[in-house]
Amino acid sequence: MANFDLTRRLARSDGGKIILLVMDGLGGLPMQSGGLTELEAANTPNLDRLAREGSTGLSIPIARGVEPGSGPAHLALFGYDPLVYDIGRGALEAIGIGLDIGAGDVAARGNFCTVDDSGKITDRRAGRIDTEKAAKAVEAMADITLPGVELVVREVKEHRFALRLRGSGLDHRIHDTDPQATGVAPITAQPSVPEARHTADLINQFIAEAQQRLKAHHPANMLTLRGFAGDPALPQFQDVYKLNPACVAVYPMYKGVSQLVGMTIIESDAHDEPLDEFKRVAAVWPQHDFVFCHIKYTDSRGEDGDFDAKAAVIEQVDKALPTLLDLNPDALIVTGDHSTPAKLRSHSWHPVPTLLWAPKTHMPDRAQAFGERECMTGALGQFPATDLMPLALAHAHRFERFGA
Amino acid sequence: MANFDLTRRLARSDGGKIILLVMDGLGGLPMQSGGLTELEAANTPNLDRLAREGSTGLSIPIARGVEPGSGPAHLALFGYDPLVYDIGRGALEAIGIGLDIGAGDVAARGNFCTVDDSGKITDRRAGRIDTEKAAKAVEAMADITLPGVELVVREVKEHRFALRLRGSGLDHRIHDTDPQATGVAPITAQPSVPEARHTADLINQFIAEAQQRLKAHHPANMLTLRGFAGDPALPQFQDVYKLNPACVAVYPMYKGVSQLVGMTIIESDAHDEPLDEFKRVAAVWPQHDFVFCHIKYTDSRGEDGDFDAKAAVIEQVDKALPTLLDLNPDALIVTGDHSTPAKLRSHSWHPVPTLLWAPKTHMPDRAQAFGERECMTGALGQFPATDLMPLALAHAHRFERFGA
Numbered sequence: 001m002a003n004f005d006l007t008r009r010l011a012r013s014d015g016g017k018i019i020l021l022v023m024d025g026l027g028g029l030p031m032q033s034g035g036l037t038e039l040e041a042a043n044t045p046n047l048d049r050l051a052r053e054g055s056t057g058l059s060i061p062i063a064r065g066v067e068p069g070s071g072p073a074h075l076a077l078f079g080y081d082p083l084v085y086d087i088g089r090g091a092l093e094a095i096g097i098g099l100d101i102g103a104g105d106v107a108a109r110g111n112f113c114t115v116d117d118s119g120k121i122t123d124r125r126a127g128r129i130d131t132e133k134a135a136k137a138v139e140a141m142a143d144i145t146l147p148g149v150e151l152v153v154r155e156v157k158e159h160r161f162a163l164r165l166r167g168s169g170l171d172h173r174i175h176d177t178d179p180q181a182t183g184v185a186p187i188t189a190q191p192s193v194p195e196a197r198h199t200a201d202l203i204n205q206f207i208a209e210a211q212q213r214l215k216a217h218h219p220a221n222m223l224t225l226r227g228f229a230g231d232p233a234l235p236q237f238q239d240v241y242k243l244n245p246a247c248v249a250v251y252p253m254y255k256g257v258s259q260l261v262g263m264t265i266i267e268s269d270a271h272d273e274p275l276d277e278f279k280r281v282a283a284v285w286p287q288h289d290f291v292f293c294h295i296k297y298t299d300s301r302g303e304d305g306d307f308d309a310k311a312a313v314i315e316q317v318d319k320a321l322p323t324l325l326d327l328n329p330d331a332l333i334v335t336g337d338h339s340t341p342a343k344l345r346s347h348s349w350h351p352v353p354t355l356l357w358a359p360k361t362h363m364p365d366r367a368q369a370f371g372e373r374e375c376m377t378g379a380l381g382q383f384p385a386t387d388l389m390p391l392a393l394a395h396a397h398r399f400e401r402f403g404a
Numbered sequence: 405m406a407n408f409d410l411t412r413r414l415a416r417s418d419g420g421k422i423i424l425l426v427m428d429g430l431g432g433l434p435m436q437s438g439g440l441t442e443l444e445a446a447n448t449p450n451l452d453r454l455a456r457e458g459s460t461g462l463s464i465p466i467a468r469g470v471e472p473g474s475g476p477a478h479l480a481l482f483g484y485d486p487l488v489y490d491i492g493r494g495a496l497e498a499i500g501i502g503l504d505i506g507a508g509d510v511a512a513r514g515n516f517c518t519v520d521d522s523g524k525i526t527d528r529r530a531g532r533i534d535t536e537k538a539a540k541a542v543e544a545m546a547d548i549t550l551p552g553v554e555l556v557v558r559e560v561k562e563h564r565f566a567l568r569l570r571g572s573g574l575d576h577r578i579h580d581t582d583p584q585a586t587g588v589a590p591i592t593a594q595p596s597v598p599e600a601r602h603t604a605d606l607i608n609q610f611i612a613e614a615q616q617r618l619k620a621h622h623p624a625n626m627l628t629l630r631g632f633a634g635d636p637a638l639p640q641f642q643d644v645y646k647l648n649p650a651c652v653a654v655y656p657m658y659k660g661v662s663q664l665v666g667m668t669i670i671e672s673d674a675h676d677e678p679l680d681e682f683k684r685v686a687a688v689w690p691q692h693d694f695v696f697c698h699i700k701y702t703d704s705r706g707e708d709g710d711f712d713a714k715a716a717v718i719e720q721v722d723k724a725l726p727t728l729l730d731l732n733p734d735a736l737i738v739t740g741d742h743s744t745p746a747k748l749r750s751h752s753w754h755p756v757p758t759l760l761w762a763p764k765t766h767m768p769d770r771a772q773a774f775g776e777r778e779c780m781t782g783a784l785g786q787f788p789a790t791d792l793m794p795l796a797l798a799h800a801h802r803f804e805r806f807g808a
Contacts, residue, residue, distance in 0.1 A: 003467065003487070006467065006470070006487065010470065053437055359437070361433070361748065361752070363433060363754050363776065364434060364437070364438075364777075365777060365780055366777055366780070366781075377780055377781050378780070379755075379776075379777075379780055381462070381755075381780070381785060381786035382786075383468060383786075387467075387468040387469065390467065390468055390469030390470065391468050391469040391753075392469075393469060394469035394470070394471065394753045395469075399469060399470065399471060399753070400471075401471045401472070401473055401751060402466050402470050402471065402472055402473060402476055402486070403472065403473030403474075403475050403476035403477075403486065403490075403491075403493070
């Protein structure tokens with residue numbers, strides 16, 4: 001629904017300040033019929049008060065029935081239609097570890113895998129080797145060179161690394177080499193358009209060189225590449241929304257997406273708890289009129305299938321919330337990028353509980369607590385996630401009137 | 405969402421009769437946390453009965469978070485996407501006072517302002533002079549002529565007037581001369597495309613002549629021009645909806661928009677109360693199958709910040725409602741063009757309480773009264789205002805089935 005032409009026309013550079021607090025994978029499901037969801041079960045007196053006072057609703061990340069990946073789900077929260085701004089995972093992964101992607105660059109996400117003597121994959125994630133071992137395997141590839149290209153290979157986490165090629169005449173339109181199955185060999189890199197032939201040849205040369213060097217690094221004795229991508233050249237928050245935005249997040253992917261839309265990344269440690277993150281928000285609050293704060297572990301515990309642990313992360317957030325409220329934001333949005341019900345151990349397509357608290361302008365509704373069923377009758381209804389940013393700007397008095 | 409190609413294909417020229425009752429700026433907010441909105445607080449037994457019997461919901465005028473002007477908000481209620489049919493204020497203002505805008509005409513909205521000896525604006529609205537004084541300043545400009553062009557300058561209200569140029573070779577693509585600030589001089593009219601050069605020259609000639617004549621009319625000793633516009637050539641109700649529509653309204657702007665879409669304007673006095681307007685609806689009911697009736701003063705009292713007075717206007721409407729109900733419309737819609745919460749003293753982006761009463765076909769819901777929070781759980785959900793006309797046509801049995 002969101003329309004950048006309209007937003008650009010209406011957004012003004014002064015006005016109030018906004019906090020967007022995202023609990024990754026917030027939405028859930030009852031574990032059994034008649035039960036509560038994670039958010040409903042969690043003891044959340046602060047969030048419940050905000051829901052009671054403000055507006056609630058359910059946001060639809062991509063489209064009804066569509067289970068979102070983390071990248072597009074965040075783009076939607078940031079107001080970018082993920083069907084229009086369809087970014088390759090490779091670019092996200094690279095940017096998330098501090099590798100910038102410029103015009104003409106090609107990035108990909110790499111996975112270490114284990115192959116048997118015949119070259120067939122026996123483990124697609126090399127036994128999920130730890131980051132330290134994986135870093136050694138990455139180091140073994142450091143001396144690989146490709147003609148006419150600057151090559152960077154960098155460890156991400158566990159079995160994952162990022163690859164970036166920089167040079168002229170490159171084209172990212174290349175198919176994945178990951179066959180998404182065991183018992184078969186990795187696929188040779190194939191261009192999806194003729195213009196990417198040269199780049200695919202370079203990639204295959206890299207893979208051949210890497211395979212030699214990885215032999216000694218069992219179980220990380222081979223690699224696959226996915227999500228080849230170039231510079232997505234996204235519109236910037238400064239231009240579209242006239243905001244000076246910052247991002248507080250602990251995980252590379254979310255820093256990456258935030259950087260793509262123009263946010264200043266506030267470095268935060270991977271072991272930060274919600275309260276640590278909120279203190280970082282407070283520290284940068286005077287310098288920014290928009291802060292995005294990302295809580296990762298709601299999603300992680302959902303993926304683990306651990307209902308109680310996910311509810312406990314929500315309770316940590318609730319307990320730390322006064323640190324954000326003390327900043328007196330003009331608009332505070334609390335939502336998730338998608339649902340990750342512990343029951344499903346996976347992302348899901350279910351609409352995401354959302355609350356908007358903007359004491360000067362919010363429309364109260366009948367929600368008495370923050371939870372899926374309370375949000376169903378809320379003032380925001382069910383809405384596309386891309387509508388959240390325009391709503392936040394309106395409540396922060398940063399939108400001009402449309403027409404006279 | 406509304407789609408004129410689809411509507412044209414489905415609309416038929418016979419069927420039932422529709423009343424669209426618009427209380428301008430109907431939606432509101434509680435003045436303090438825990439309170440009621442204007443509509444919730446008003447004593448409205450008739451509207452509450454209609455809400456109990458019929459369908460309720462919340463309409464989104466332009467897009468979530470977007471505060472609508474009156475012109476685009478009404479176009480949306482009439483089913484015209486205001487992002488597609490983006491009409492200049494000049495055309496609305498001129499048509500609203502009975503100046504028709506034909507193909508090739510150029511209209512603008514004028515404001516009297518006050519300038520100091522150096523020509524800098526000291527008051528953008530000339531102290532909001534009264535209509536009588538402004539009429540004299542307009543009269544002083546009556547003898548201005550421009551080569552090859554028929555010029556009309558006409559008083560609107562207080563410091564506002566309308567300007568129309570009629571002739572060949574005119575082009576409305578001219579920037580505003582209003583700098584939207586004091587301490588600076590009005591801007592010379594500039595064409596935004598080369599084809600409008602000649603028209604801009606004529607406008608500047610008009611301004612120079614006018615400035616001489618306005619010297620004696622302090623504080624209205626200068627003018628600015630805004631919203632240059634040509635004929636918007638909107639699709640007509642007769643063609644799109646196959647309706648024979650009428651408009652009962654007291655304020656020029658609303659008559660203007662209604663005339664643009666093909667409505668017959670039923671003259672109504674600016675001092676008419678709701679009951680007077682409803683009697684005019686009754687008088688023309690036999691001749692029309694669609695009547696739009698506009699109540700202005702809900703918005704005016706909201707803009708005044710007068711919660712109780714706005715609620716009182718709603719109560720006047722409620723009390724007079726039997727006059728409309730006695731007409732036995734097949735579909736009656738009661739809504740607003742946007743919200744004007746007394747708390748904000750301004751239009752706002754909040755969705756607008758809406759009820760649809762069509763006793764043969766309406767879907768009842770759980771709303772027990774007409775108010776924001778009752779409408780949140782209604783049968784219509786939250787919907788774009790442009791969907792109201794298709795709904796009205798359906799409930800009046802004026803739509804063919806789509807497909808066999």
